[in-house]
Amino acid sequence: MKEFFEQNADKVGDAADDALTKAKKFYEENKDKVDEALKSEQAEGVSDNVLDTLAGLAKKILPEDHAAKVDEVRGNLDKAVGHE
Structure with a gap:
C-alpha cells in the first residue's frame, strides 16, 4: 500500500486538488442553497x-479535566451547523 501511494502521490494530489476546485466551484454557484x-x-x-x-x-x-473544553468546542461547532 505504501508503495502504491509513493508511486502515485502526484496523481492522488492532483485528484485531490481537482476535487477541491470542483467543491469550491459548486459551493460558490450554490452558496444560498448550501447555507x-x-x-x-x-x-x-x-x-x-x-x-x-x-x-x-x-x-x-481524554483526562476528565478536559471535559469542559470538549463541551465548549462541541457548542461552538453546533452553532455553525443547524439552527439551534
Missing part, C-alpha cells in the same frame, strides 16, 4: 448526533 441546507432542521438533527458522539468519545479518551 440554507446547513441551517435546516435535518442538518440540526444530524449534526447534534455526530457532535454528541464525538464529544462522548473525546470525553472517554
